[in-house]
Amino acid sequence: MISVYVDLAIGLVLAFLLLSLLVSGLNEAVVRLLGIRSKFLWAYLRDTFDGGPGKGRSWIPSRIIDVFAKLPFSSQDPRPRHAPDPAPSVVEPMPVDPSAVLAEEAPVPPVDMTERLYERLQEIDHPKGARTSISNIPPERFSGALLELVAAEEGGIESLIAKLEAIRSPLAGHLRGVWEGAQRDMGKFRKGVEDWFDGEMQRLSTLYRRYVKWVVFALALALTLLFSMDSLEYGKTLLRDNAYRAAVAAIASGGGDGTAELKDSLKDKCAVAGSVEPYSCVTEVFSSPALVKIFDHAVMSVTIPAEGADGPSFSFNAGSWWNRLITPGHWPGYLVTVVALLFGASFWWDILRRLTGIRGKNS
Template sequence: MNSVYVDLAIGLVIAFLLFSLLVSGINEGLVRILSIRSKFLWAYLRDMLDGAEGKRSWIPGTIREVFARLPFGNKDARPKFDPLPPPVRSTATTWSGRLYERLREIDHNTSGRTSIAFVPPGRFAVAMMEMTATEGGVPAMLEQLRQDGSPLYGPLKGIWDSAKDDAEAFRKGVEAWFEGEMQRLTVLYRKYVRWVIAALGLVLTLFFSMDSLEYGKAILTDNAVRAQVAATADGGAAALERRLRDKCPEHPSDPYACVTEILASPAFVQIVGNAPVSVRIPDTGDPQWLWNGGDWLNRLVSPAHWPGFLVTFFALMFGAPFWWDILRRLTGIKLRQPDPTP
């Protein structure tokens, strides 16, 4: 009896893991195609160096802005890609543009705008030191920042005062400060992207009409059928026919074909087949695409499936790493530890 519940737990965890991986994969694909990480970074840097435009900063304030403003906003804060090395004397008109001049060497795009999505704190600190050289030293750059009304003036002024005119201490201070800013940016990014993850999880749950409660029942049914087949196998075809006649009306006179049909369509295959479009692979011939729009819509509007949909939706919000850890605990899978000896 315990093995039945273990099979049920493992089956549910594997389903949640696979669907969570699908959600993560789609999200990562959208992020790469739309260059969201790069846009997010440079919008943040633009506000930090040049100041926010208008009353509101670039940071989305509502769920609607998360989906509409970030990937498809009218203004793209990313600088245009430039393969040339940084000039000796800056020609940029903004501080974010001057920063990009010092970061071109880590940009590997070939057209359009920059693809830089992460700036190492050490590289940022070196870039700031290069900018101070073009501005005539740290005091001169600080004065220019103050005149331009840059939000960067306050933090750099405090770091320079603490460094007591020591350029190396100033560089280390800038590096430590920027590392903290990147941590803050990561928290903001995850805060807004989780709404995208939630939307993708909801869409996939409804598209596959993944009723977790129904799926759990199907797993138990599979186990019951297997146990029934094993218990009656010694009785021959007649015993199987009496036990399984109602389960496979397509094969009334061939119990072995019935058993094959049942065991070849496990619970997960059945639950995935509830999507609007499914594929059936016959014994012979080409795969057949089936339209299940009517049955799919009936499942969505049926209140009996809503609790299962909610369970699936909230399960996907835990993410693939969570379900992978649960699966490892249930199955005893151990990760290979690196050999400490060279």
């Protein structure tokens, strides 16, 4: 009896794992196709280095619709243009005179600090279009690029911070805090910049995941309804399938206790009693376990024929699929499936490893 419930657990976990992988794959495809990770990163860098457009509105999206509807298709792409050449060997100092700007004797010259940062990072870029595809900057690489900008200034870090303050860059406050905290030691300053940027990336990742979870929920709901995956019904199917196989195994081993149950199962699973040869029916059922029928109720189902036959056949089940969809009895099962998919493929893979005893490389 325990093995029956273990089989049930493995069957359900495997079904959730397959669907979770499909959800993750679709989400990753959308993110890569629209370059959302890269745009999200450079929107943050625009805010941090140059401030929002016109020193007002932030580049970082504030709503979920902005992340997946506005940010990917906006004409104001926060990413710099891709440059195939390596970074210039000579870094030009910022064309800003802080004393003149603060004295209001000269207008603030337009300085694109984000573009200057990209010039020091373009070696790690990959050509995937007109814009940069960089979606992750290691803290060590960021601090190195920032120190290259510092080296271009005659007054070092003090001069760079003064110029950033003159053009009202939000980065000035962050760098001054790190510089003072490092007690004006360049080695400690670099380490402080790395720690600060690493913390900012963690905060940005948390914000990004907060937006993405709604997309994962939408995909999980759409796939659950598309495949009409009723987890509660599927669990009952697995139990019946396991009970039938156990009865066949008992008879094959010489036991007679399962004969009546087997006859009842044959009546349910085969066509009309007596019209199908029993051995053929048993063979057919054993070759089509409940697991391979997980998507039988989808709007489009696929049937793999027996060996030697033509290729797989596709059938359009719009009528039966819609009837299942509007039947309230299936809704609790759909809800269980959606909630299960929100845990993610890694969670269900870990559960499957624990149930089956599969060991990882480091185990």
